[in-house]
Amino acid sequence: DGGITQSPKYLFRKEGQNVTLSCEQNLNHDAMYWYRQDPGQGLRLIYYSQIVNDFQKGDIAEGYSVSREKKESFPLTVTSAQKNPTAFYLCASSAVEAFFGQGTRLTVV
């Protein structure tokens, strides 16, 4: 089945640690996105990519990094510079329609 797969579903980060969230799609979409959602809030754009080896900062890119080495994959690294990373992270891909993965819930411990 075609779709977007995010992993892990739950992730715990210690203070000062970098963690990487995985996002893989088999929809052959060029565009991919990372959003952050805080409880009871909307979605804020972290990074997006229109094509392999190219990506742009969204509205809240500080403390995050991405790569796009393959069309299918758009991993997000939450670095130690992100001081308040606890949130629900959503990955999406689009051609005409835009579809979302199931999300990763990140908690700082």
Place this chain on the structure above:
Amino acid sequence: ELKVEQNPLFLSMQEGKNYTIYCNYSTTSDRLYWYRQDPGKSLESLFVLLSNGAVKQEGRLMASLDTKARLSTLHITAAVHDLSATYFCASGIQGAQKLVFGQGTRLTINP
């Protein structure tokens, strides 16, 4: 810069009633999306609207797009409890491939 605003942000209604959620966007856009989100879950795609005057319907939900007014609406007909969720609209421009979301409308339907 593309901005998207929804209203109302909170909506409590009774089963059987009709209501409309509004989505305004600030600059020219060639696509408008509606999504549903249940608590603790990801976003489920409901509709994508691509042209002025586009109307799509699925069950008790109907979405429309007026590109001249930069307005989309999501109309709920004869609401049922199962439609309780948060609804988001999003606007984008194909060339920029950047999707911008509204704040979401938290809909509660009471028996």
